[in-house]
Amino acid sequence: MFALIDCNNFYASCEEVFNPSLSKKPLIILSNNDGCIIARSKKAKELGIQMGDPAYLFKERVDRGEIQMLSSNFTLYADMSQRVMQTLESYSPQMEIYSIDEAFFELEDRSADRLCEDGLKIRQKVKQWTGIPVSIGIAPTKTLAKIANETAKKHPEFSGVRVLISQFEIRKQLEKTEPEDIWGIGSALAQRLRTGRIYTACELIDREDRFIQHLIGISGYRTVLELRGISCFPFEEESEKKQSIVCSRSFGRKVSDIRDLEESVAAFASRGAEKLRNQKSRASFLSVFIATSPFVQPYESRSCHIELPNPTSFTPELIRLAKKGLRSIYRPHFAYKKAGVLLGDFVDENSEQIDYLTPGNENPKKTKLMQTIDRINRRYGKNAVQFAAEGLDPSWRSNRANASPKFTTSWNELLKIQDLA
DNA sequence: TCTGGGGTCCTAGGACCC
DNA sequence: TCTGGGGTCCTAGGACCC
Numbered sequence: 001m002f003a004l005i006d007c008n009n010f011y012a013s014c015e016e017v018f019n020p021s022l023s024k025k026p027l028i029i030l031s032n033n034d035g036c037i038i039a040r041s042k043k044a045k046e047l048g049i050q051m052g053d054p055a056y057l058f059k060e061r062v063d064r065g066e067i068q069m070l071s072s073n074f075t076l077y078a079d080m081s082q083r084v085m086q087t088l089e090s091y092s093p094q095m096e097i098y099s100i101d102e103a104f105f106e107l108e109d110r111s112a113d114r115l116c117e118d119g120l121k122i123r124q125k126v127k128q129w130t131g132i133p134v135s136i137g138i139a140p141t142k143t144l145a146k147i148a149n150e151t152a153k154k155h156p157e158f159s160g161v162r163v164l165i166s167q168f169e170i171r172k173q174l175e176k177t178e179p180e181d182i183w184g185i186g187s188a189l190a191q192r193l194r195t196g197r198i199y200t201a202c203e204l205i206d207r208e209d210r211f212i213q214h215l216i217g218i219s220g221y222r223t224v225l226e227l228r229g230i231s232c233f234p235f236e237e238e239s240e241k242k243q244s245i246v247c248s249r250s251f252g253r254k255v256s257d258i259r260d261l262e263e264s265v266a267a268f269a270s271r272g273a274e275k276l277r278n279q280k281s282r283a284s285f286l287s288v289f290i291a292t293s294p295f296v297q298p299y300e301s302r303s304c305h306i307e308l309p310n311p312t313s314f315t316p317e318l319i320r321l322a323k324k325g326l327r328s329i330y331r332p333h334f335a336y337k338k339a340g341v342l343l344g345d346f347v348d349e350n351s352e353q354i355d356y357l358t359p360g361n362e363n364p365k366k367t368k369l370m371q372t373i374d375r376i377n378r379r380y381g382k383n384a385v386q387f388a389a390e391g392l393d394p395s396w397r398s399n400r401a402n403a404s405p406k407f408t409t410s411w412n413e414l415l416k417i418q419d420l421a
Numbered sequence: 422t423c424t425g426g427g428g429t430c431c432t433a434g435g436a437c438c439c
Numbered sequence: 440t441c442t443g444g445g446g447t448c449c450t451a452g453g454a455c456c457c
Binding site: 030031032033034035036038052053054055056057059072217218219242243244245246247248249250293294295338340398399 | 422423424425426427428429430431432
């Protein structure tokens with residue numbers, strides 16, 4: 001049995017924990033650069049506001065006070081996520097953290113009533129300890145647990161916990177489930193299914209194996225097996241290391257000057273190197289990309305790929321290569337809107353294969369330097385120490401006009417119960 | 422004027438091998 | 440006129456997820 005615990009309207013809920021008055025009106029949370037909507041409270045969803053809608057469409061209604069709008073505050077969301085996960089861990093350390101707001105449990109096969117009872121207890125505890133409402137779906141496979149969870153969220157009569165075990169109930173539910181609402185079926189595959197005259201999950205599981213595989217590939221076929229109750233996506237407890245790391249941002253304004261772009265890719269390389277060291281990896285390649293706005297013609301987007309003779313996580317080296325790569329793809333007179341750095345092909349810090357012909361990078365002094373910088377920044381906050389190449393107060397930085405305080409991670413931004421001033 | 426960021430897996434086609 | 444069969448590895452692009 002799998003249980004999927006999923007936070008309701010997670011980012012919006014995080015904001016409401018610290019500012020309950022936000023729950024009175026629809027609330028939307030914006031992406032980086034205040035570009036588009038990435039989270040909505042229940043009331044905002046009821047207005048029909050879609051994930052990914054551009055923010056400017058709602059500016060008037062925000063000005064009129066009908067809708068509340070916040071920039072994203074990922075520092076807060078990440079911390080709240082940790083609290084939720086820790087609470088869940090107190091039930092069972094065997095847990096798969098699937099995303100910032102979701103986790104799977106593996107459960108023993110017990111009666112539906114007992115499973116439901118346990119679910120309600122977990123839900124109650126998370127709410128009490130963190131203030132975050134969650135929904136729980138329990139079923140024989142992950143894909144079915146996802147569907148159970150969705151229905152728990154949608155229909156209040158389940159009180160936030162739905163157990164989907166009996167063949168009869170599963171089938172009844174699948175008759176009401178559209179292909180797009182199945183985990184792993186997106187708009188493209190759903191369209192393909194429609195060409196095969198499949199309009200519900202139930203019609204999908206009743207089709208021939210060969211036909212399904214031909215239509216939507218091996219991944220789609222696995223999803224169908226899961227819907228039939230055959231588990232194909234195993235429980236994955238240990239969080240594995242990332243295989244690639246991307247750091248990229250849209251700029252707050254259009255950028256044409258190569259010096260600004262250099263600062264930005266230096267900053268992204270630096271952030272990437274930090275993440276790399278965090279998971280004790282070194283990168284064997286780095287790519288850099290820059291792009292103009294995809295909504296304005298002509299669209300210009302270029303990237304380059306640089307192999308590293310010796311895998312490294314040493315920031316100055318990665319900055320140097322990022323800037324070198326940038327210069328090879330930069331073309332003047334374009335209004336760039338976005339840049340990024342991708343690191344990949346990782347090797348473990350401790351099992352490095354050294355190039356016979358090139359002198360190694362990782363002398364102990366460099367390693368020590370990076371460790372020290374990381375320690376200072378962990379203790380005194382992001383960018384307490386940084387590289388000059390990243391620019392001090394850069395003008396290309398993303399917009400973030402309406403962010404809530406870092407209530408839980410910064411002494412200067414603690415929640416004020418009453419303003420004594 | 423204004424439209425995010427960070428990932429994973431699969432597949433088809435090209436290059437190559439015997 | 441007639442030009443094999445079977446395989447691996449790599450990569451770019453597509454599709455998906457949150």
